[in-house]
Amino acid sequence: MEKVLTIKDLNKNYGKIHAVKNLNLEIDKGCVFGILGPNGSGKTTTLGIILSVINAKSGSFSWFEEPNSKENRKRIGAILEQPIFYPYLSAVKNLKIVANIKEVSDSDIERVLKIVELYDRRDSKFKTYSYGMKQRLAIASALLGNPEVLIFDEPTNGLDPKGIAEIRELIIKIAKEGITIILASHLLDEVQKTCTHVAVLKSGEKLFSGKVSDVLNVSDSLEIASNNLELLSLALNEYKNVLDLKKEHNQLIIKLKEGTSAFNVNSYLVGKGIVVTHLAEKKKSLENQFLELLKERDD
Ligand SMILES: Nc1ncnc2c1ncn2[C@@H]1O[C@H](COP(=O)(O)OP(=O)(O)OP(=O)(O)O)[C@@H](O)[C@H]1O
Ligand SMILES: [Mg+2]
Numbered sequence: 151m152e153k154v155l156t157i158k159d160l161n162k163n164y165g166k167i168h169a170v171k172n173l174n175l176e177i178d179k180g181c182v183f184g185i186l187g188p189n190g191s192g193k194t195t196t197l198g199i200i201l202s203v204i205n206a207k208s209g210s211f212s213w214f215e216e217p218n219s220k221e222n223r224k225r226i227g228a229i230l231e232q233p234i235f236y237p238y239l240s241a242v243k244n245l246k247i248v249a250n251i252k253e254v255s256d257s258d259i260e261r262v263l264k265i266v267e268l269y270d271r272r273d274s275k276f277k278t279y280s281y282g283m284k285q286r287l288a289i290a291s292a293l294l295g296n297p298e299v300l301i302f303d304e305p306t307n308g309l310d311p312k313g314i315a316e317i318r319e320l321i322i323k324i325a326k327e328g329i330t331i332i333l334a335s336h337l338l339d340e341v342q343k344t345c346t347h348v349a350v351l352k353s354g355e356k357l358f359s360g361k362v363s364d365v366l367n368v369s370d371s372l373e374i375a376s377n378n379l380e381l382l383s384l385a386l387n388e389y390k391n392v393l394d395l396k397k398e399h400n401q402l403i404i405k406l407k408e409g410t411s412a413f414n415v416n417s418y419l420v421g422k423g424i425v426v427t428h429l430a431e432k433k434k435s436l437e438n439q440f441l442e443l444l445k446e447r448d449d
Contacts, residue, residue: 152179153215154299154330155200160209162195162354169195171354173209177347179298182321182331184341184362187351193334194230196351197303200332201228213299224252227297229305233288237277241268241287244276245294254295262290266320282313289320300324302333306340318344372412375401375428376419385422389415401428 155177162170170192177183185193198204200211202223213222235244245259263269266286271279279287285305292300305321306314321344325331335341341348342362349359371394376382379402386392386404391414394405406415412431419426 153177154179155211155213155332156215157196157200157211158209160196160199160211161207162192162199162204163207169354170199170206173351173354173356175349175356175359177330177332179330180325180328181347182325182333182345184345184348185332185334185351186336186338186341186348187334188336190353191336191351192354193336193351194303195354197228197230197301197332197334201226201230201301224295225297226299226301227292227295228301228303229285229288229292230301230303233284233291235276235284235287235291238275240273240275241279241290242272244287245291248291249294252295258294258296262293265293265324266290280313282309282316285309285313285317286320289317289324293324297329299330299332302331304335305333306335306337314340371403371405371432372415373398373401373403373428373430373432374415374426376424376426378424382419382424382426385419385424386415389418391415403432 153176155175157173157175160170160173161168173192173196185196187193195204199206200213202218212218213226216222236247239247241263242259245262246256249256249259260269263272266289268283268286268290271283276284276287289300302321306317309317318340321331321333331345333341333345345362347360348362350357374382374386379397379400383395383397383402386395386402391407391410392404393407396403404415412429416426416429
């Protein structure tokens with residue numbers, strides 16, 4: 151797999167604050183990579199370093215498995231903070247200025263405005279845009295020149311639920327076009343909804359990284375009850391797809407083998423002549439998983 155970014159033993163201090171600690175990371179081409187961590191965990195600092203805006207104390211990083219250069223920097227687009235555009239100029243005029251700075255042809259403007267769905271509003275002044283539209287224009291601006299990688303820092307900060315959904319959909323759409331995405335966020339559900347891979351940071355340290363589906367989707371359990379818990383418990387103990395069973399109040403909590411559904415359990419019980427009075431999937435809230443995961447390292 152082609153590596154878009156490799157980070158090796160990266161460190162950054164601000165006086166006594168060790169903002170990034172021995173960070174190692176590999177990001178494959180085509181993935182949507184989330185850097186997830188609470189406030190102050192070193193996400194923005196890390197992005198600043200890989201964009202050569204902040205100097206690391208030690209360690210190294212390399213884009214596209216090549217030595218760092220101005221040329222490969224052009225293959226990377228970034229949306230870092232509240233975008234700065236001229237309020238009295240239209241989207242098109244603002245993008246013309248950016249295209250000029252980036253030395254990209256004006257003809258790319260139409261393409262990027264269509265991707266972010268601002269083409270119909272292309273002649274409106276920037277100051278008349280909603281927050282969500284401003285954010286989309288920033289994405290359009292970063293897309294000028296057709297970068298292979300797009301970097302986002304907290305892309306949905308300050309947006310309402312509709313704006314948040316639009317930006318997340320847009321990120322997924324851009325990723326589908328083959329652009330690798332690197333996204334920093336303190337929101338677990340943002341990473342869960344948009345990213346394929348994740349690295350979890352805490353106090354500048356990487357707790358772990360991996361596929362979102364492996365890391366964040368810890369096995370779920372089922373709540374189940376019937377008029378005769380003893381009988382139910384016996385039957386479930388015999389069911390090979392039950393990994394764990396415990397009694398809680400007037401119900402049983404069971405953990406199932408991957409791929410076993412509530413439907414499977416119910417069918418099995420019906421086959422045994424047992425009627426359930428309650429059956430509910432108990433999904434561990436992602437927020438809880440995230441908190442647990444951060445807590446583990448405190449112990
Ligand atoms: N310019 C700076 N001077 C001093 N300390 C800094 C500076 N920038 C960041 N820090 C410190 O470095 C640590 C990491 O900050 P950073 O902004 O990278 O975290 P973050 O994960 O992006 O947080 P947030 O979710 O709040 O954006 C924090 O303790 C922060 O206070
Ligand atoms: Mg930050």
